[in-house]
Amino acid sequence: xxxxxxxxxxxxxxxxxxxxxxxxxxxxxxxxxxxxxxxxxxxxxxxxxxxxxxxxxxxxxxxxxxxxxxxxxxxxxxxxxx
Numbered sequence: 001x002x003x004x005x006x007x008x009x010x011x012x013x014x015x016x017x018x019x020x021x022x023x024x025x026x027x028x029x030x031x032x033x034x035x036x037x038x039x040x041x042x043x044x045x046x047x048x049x050x051x052x053x054x055x056x057x058x059x060x061x062x063x064x065x066x067x068x069x070x071x072x073x074x075x076x077x078x079x080x081x082x
Contacts, residue, residue, distance in 0.1 A: 011060045013067070015040050018053045033058070037068075044070055 013036030016027040030036040040056045048054070049072065056068040066079045 011058050013037075014055075014057050014059065015043065016053075016055045016057075017043050017047055019047070019049075020051045021053050040068060044076075048072070 054070040
């Protein structure tokens, strides 16, 4: 997982899964990006169905930035990917 510009800083990585847009969510927060990325992929594999919305964000110094997102319709989107 790309953490460009975040090395050496306190970063929280949050994975949020909603079974429908705007619906109730389950989430987890990890300090290690590889753990959050693994959880993102695990939840995608177990809950990746039409209507589900899955996001991974990184927060440092109160600033949130998107890392990855997935919807059935839009597929996997990676921030900064061409």
